[in-house]
Amino acid sequence: MAAILRPEDATKSRAVFRRTIHELWSDATGRTGIIVLMIVTLAAVVGPMLLPFDPSKVGSVAADIFARPSHAHLLGTDELGRDILREFLAAAGVSLIVGLSATVISIGVGAIIGLVAGYFGRWVDALLMRFTDFFLVLPTIPLVIVLAAIFGQNLEVTILVIGLTGWPPIARIVRSQVLTLRERQFVVRVEAMGGSHLRLMGLHILPNVAPLIFANAVLVIAGSILAEATLAFLGLGDPVHVSWGTMLHFAFATGAVGRGVWWYFLPPGLGIVIVVLGFTLAGHSLDRILNPRLQERR
């Protein structure tokens, strides 16, 4: 982010975007992350079309339960005799959607709080950062568990709960970046010319913190997907919309581990690891490219 962006610089921001993508692709870590994520997204979108999952299609004889992988069921069957490969593909979408939606909430809340705190400074800043630090220090997983236990088990609650606990680090990062931008000459000048607060924040400051927000968003997605998996595993997920975490919950609850039914608990876990790893690799690479603090050190 060597160049400061002004609202009239639409072409420049496109150039920055293109350069970022290019740098991300030339970085081995970033490229691995992108490729992994493209494969997973493809599997989550196209997979259920080719191999739709019907939760009511349960086995009819005892041999259908926990059946080993075979030609009929490439990844075997679950405790109700349903095809695990189809279930796995359907669950991929749920895990991804929860992770992405929760991140949108975290990023939105974090960006607004960080922007307002850094822009207005003084008591607004002090108050908002006190608030942020309080939520920053609360242990996330216990908080998520307590909130889900109180507000019930469905997809919306899961998304809200994870989203509303993940914003404090974003607020901190955005604030510190806004603080330095606030003192830049172009911002001071627009202010002197009578630009409104909203205009300054939205048109002049936000575009310059956006890359940093984006880099962190990718890392937040990884954390959100892990949080969803944990919640679902503990039985606090949506029982209707099965995610990888829900599959692991049922695999554990029905004793798949003790009975050696590895084809039930390996695929969903591997799915989580691969997706989280993909986002983490891409995120670290993006952070290296877009974080001004790290850039100066190179």
Add this chain to the structure above:
Amino acid sequence: MRLAVLGRKLAWLAGTLAAVVTFNFLLFRVLPGDPVTLYARSGHLTPQAAAQLRSLFGLDKPLVEQFWIYVRGLVHGDLGFSQAYHRPVADIIAERLVNTLLLVGLATLLVVGIGVAMGVVSASRRGSKVDSATVFGSLVFWSMPTFWVGMLLIFAFGTWVKILPTRGISTVGATFSSSFASTLDVMKHLILPTITLALVDIGQFVLITRSSLVDVLTEDFVTTAKAKGMSRRRVVWRHGMRNAMLPVVTTSALYIGLVVGGAIQVETVFSWPGMGELTFDAVKLRDYAVLEACFLLFAVTVIVANFLSDLLYVWLDPRVREA
């Protein structure tokens, strides 16, 4: 350390603790549904009975007065009454806390010890195969859900090769000839949960130690030390790690927040009778008094850990200490 710094940190601690107690109180008072029907486990209550329960639990009093009673109870170690166990919550927690401390303490020793050592090796051989493998391995383990690692280890060492116990803290129904034998039994039960917790959380320490040390090792004084003919080991430990310790200390505070979440998962998977399993059971049984106390205890632990790491930071960094 300047007294003013200590005073400021203490004020932060007191303020945050007060905030978390208030937050915890309000959180469990916004529960959907009438708590009285929850306590009674059925909706069939005569109005008189409901009113009687309400006054018994003090729910007919105004919220501010309830809060005051709650705080006074906390000060006296009263954490409420469990509806599932029919016992005071404080008594249940007292039994469970030791087991969690044992598990988490052992895992922390492993995580900090091995994590820092691996980070140092990685940083001092920056760019080598060992370094890239360590970094990639740390990221992979970081990406694993803790509970899933537990399931894998149970499968590997409890189902496949049956060499380690996978449930509970001791062999059920076994009698031991000596206290040594029973301690050994507990140690055996401790192995898999500890490894699970350590494997997932170790990556963070490796990466922080590595990046912090890499930064220091590119500084001029390190080059000077090397030019003076100082051994590599001495340069890394005496000059490098001494300066790279600060971020590691900050990470320790973050780690405490992480390990609490990890303990809930590990204890659930291994049926380890600690605070984590208690939390999980409280969720299943909708035992809100226990859940409330567990959350408060977790939050207070993390806050105090942050406070201590803050103090340690000030003590370690002469620039902050003298400021």
